Amino acid sequence: MHRQSPILRWRRYPERYRLEGNKCLECSQIYFPKKELCECGCKSFVNYKLKGEGKILTFTEIKSSPEEFSEMTPYCVGIIELEDGPKITAQIADADVTCLKVGDKVESTFRKFTAVGDSGVIHYGLKFKKAKSSIN
Amino acid sequence: MIKKLNIGITGFGCYIPRFRIRTDDIAVANNQNVELIKGALLINEKTVPNKDEDAITISVEASKTALLRAGVSPKMLTAIYMGSESHPYAVKSSSAIIGEVLGVGENFMAADTEFACKAGTAALQMISGMVEGELINYGLAIGADTSQGSPGDALEYSAAAGGAALIIGKNKSEICANILYTLSRTSDTPDFWRRNKQQYPSHMGRFTGEEAYFKHVISTTEAMLNETGFKILDFDHVVLHQPNGKFPLKAAKALGASREQLKYGIVVHDIGNTYSGSSLLGLVNVLENAQPGQKILLTSYGSGSGSDCFIIETTENILEKQKIGKRLINYLSDKQYVNYNQYRQMVKMIH
Amino acid sequence: MEKIGIIGVGATKFGELWKHGLRDLLAESQLKAIEDAGISERQIDMIFTGNMCSSDFSGQSHLGSMAAEILNVNVPSIKVEAACASGSVALRQGLQAIKSGEADIVLVNGVEKMTDVQTRQATTGLMGAGDEEWEGFNGLTFCGLYAMIARAYMHKYKLTREQLAMVSVKNHKHATLNPIAHFHNEITVDQVLNSSIIADPLTLLDCSPITDGGASLILAKEEIAKKFESPIWALGSGQANDTLSLHARKSLTEIPATTHAAQRALMQAKIGIDKIDVTEVHDCFSIAEVMAIEDLGLVPRGDAGKIMEEGLTYFDGKIPVNSCGGLKACGHPIGATGIKQVWEIVKQLRGEAGKRQIHNANIGLTHNVGGTGSTVVVNVFGRERG
Secondary structure (H helix, E strand, C coil): HHHCHHHHCCCCCHHHHHHHHCCCCCCCCEEEECCCCCCCCCCCEEEEEEECCEEEEEEECCCCCCCHHHCCEEEEEEEEEECCEEEEEEEEEEHHHHHHCCEEEEEEEEEHHHHCCCCCCCCEEEEEEEEEHHCC | CCCHHHHHHEEEECCCCCCEEEHHHHHHHHCHHHHHHHHHCCCCCCEEEECCCCHHHHHHHHHHHHHHHHHCHHCCCCEEEEEEEECCCCCCCCHHHHHHHHHCCCCCCCEEEEECCCCCHHHHHHHHHHHCCCEEEEEEEEEECCCCCCCHHHHHCEEEEEEEEEECCCCEEEEEEEEEEEEECCCCCCCEEECCCCCCCCHHHHHHHHHHHHHHHHHHHHHHHHCCCCCCCHHHHEEECCCCCCCHHHHHHHCCCCCHHHCCCCHHHHEEEHHHHHHHHHHHHHHHCCCCCCEEEEEEEHHHHEEEEEEEEECHHHHHCCCCCCCCHHHHHHHHHHCCCHHHHHHCCCC | CCCCCEEEEEECCCCCCCCCCCHHHHHHHHHHHHHHCCCHHHHEEEEECCCCHHHHHCCCHHHHHHHHHHHHCCCCCEEECCCCCCHHHHHHHHHHHHHHHHCEEEEEEEEEECCCHHHHHHHHHHHHHHHHHHHHCCCCHHHHHHHHHHHHHHHHHHHCHHHHHHHHHHHHHHHHHCCCCCCCCCCCCHHHHCCCCCECCCCHHECCCEEEEEEEEEEEHHHCCCCCCCCCEEEEEEEEECCCCCCCCCCCCCCCCHHHHHHHHHHHCCCCHCCCCEEEECCCEEEHHHHHHHHCCCCCCCCCEEEEEEEECCCCCCCCCCCCCHHHCCCCHHHHHHHHHHHHHHHHHCCCHHHCCCCCCCEEEEEECCCCCCEEEEEEEEECCC
């Protein structure tokens, strides 16, 4: 199945590992993930590394998960508004639903996502965790 | 006569997971006398990696802080050596993954090292040699582990997770601590091992003490003092491998070091034994608290067995670096306790 | 402008149909619709079949050919996929085939066989409706996506958990009156709140079930349809699309594609939303119905919770919504849902809805969503040609 393919994930390492998006050379709009055509119509972009800090717009705690996440379940996922502008979907690490609030400040942290059985590849990527200032 | 090196640390960082378990809780779960265990190990609590943490994720977080403090672009790194005894893959480079995540590019040398708890300092020696030999300008050495200890075993009280990363360079204006000397002693000592495909290591109990840890730590440190002419009391800080709280104290006493010299170098009490991260976490804590011009003695220990000894001296730049990035003390204060059942669930996935 | 009439409808029972495979479901609904219209399968010029996951769940692609084979015909037959909006998008292809002049009579199917795989596998397959590379990689499920919408909505509009639960309670009540529905049991607000959490804050009883089922319609061009007894007329059809991923939307508490699709459909029908007598909305999760009735303009923004409390959306209330039991309780066989919604409107407008019959139902509306609002189709139907 596609989710076990290391190649499909490998292709996205720059985004997944380093938050590399792009920025329109015409109107300076920042995109993550990268876009090929800006809303302003421009097709010229420059790579832009996002800072990895932002705030939680909304979140959930997944209790019934897809198969490959079963060992990690439950886990929190949220939509994060990054300080640089774009909004992204990300897991919220080291947290359960009771300790999160809409508006909490978060920062990126490199974590393991899934491992395909005992013999398959381990998928890594960036998650977010509550920034120190948000922890009571 | 031992060669004096012209290299130094330009960046350093550490990472420990957020979760902790108290020694009391492990002792109660194993029907052991809490006070007896705590008295024997001098460990109050230890770190517990979350299910989504492993030696690679720990290395990445420690390295990010090291890069921040080094103030160089990741692209300037041309070697990464990561030491661990819990590399997530048996075959697939941890160092290559770390390089990709940090954005080092593809122009770098890399390999993973393993020598029980001294895999990190072995990596540091390799990087140091390459910078000294002008093969590279900047290299990253990391020691990190999600340590294993089987349930009920003495190791269960200490085996913890954490790691530290050091960037080595030779540009004097960037160096915050000169690495002056390093030497090692190595012998074939069957004190502790883990066979392929085994989840937990095996060890020979009390044999891991006198004939293993103490013999190598003390003889290697003494060899260094003999070679360099330094006396133990010449050092402001002494950092020894710390599998528990008692061993480094006993070794330090045998070497004639004072409690004051160990003040920042022993961090095991509230972290546990982070294996390849152990002595390097002590070093990072020293660097985060040292004054310029202070001398540091670091001796690691890896079962099987050997010790790597370093003499390090801080420079004026240390104060600036201390103002940047997350310090060990920040990680120590940001913690959440888990109970024994949660702990077993969390470490179940770790190999 | 020429109008298109629905001259026949058919649907299978919805539920966990262990003895029925994809082909069985498709055969049953097609033949029922043909029989209902009273035509011969030889009169059909084209077939469109809405389906999402036949490849994932049954290992079967190429449903177009399967649909034609069942009827022993060789006319053009095409599978249409737009996640949970597959059925409605298939319907739109049927309407356009007639408008283009290529077809006079079109068969439109919606079908999904979901229970041949485990729930976890179904959950993974359905995530194809979202952004697999970002939302899927992060371990989201569709319930998780709508749970995030629910939290954002509850945060903004102070909707209570109890008000949200009333959506499921109402739809279960309606389903007890619908013979084909997956569930025939009434539930209480407490039961919704106390059922297991699937993705916080949504519980099991906020979620539409995994259902097998099929539904079919026969469309005919105006001059043919008007010769049939009580055809139901397609007065307007609108589709709008939006980003695949939820995080790329400007707002998390509304689905603009619903508003746009509704505007297009109502403009074609030349009526206002206030003229709608009966509405079928896409309640894949309780929060989806809350947003749908606001995005369609049936109730003012932020008022849905209060409206639920007042019971106005029951089949005998002022704004009847999901008289068939909705996706929640009639069941949600993905590709079939959009066609089943039309099936219900046709039943209501013909006056054949039995115990759940809405009085004076002259104009009906269907609202079918793919993904988290990435594709939305709104259709308007009437007893009169308009």
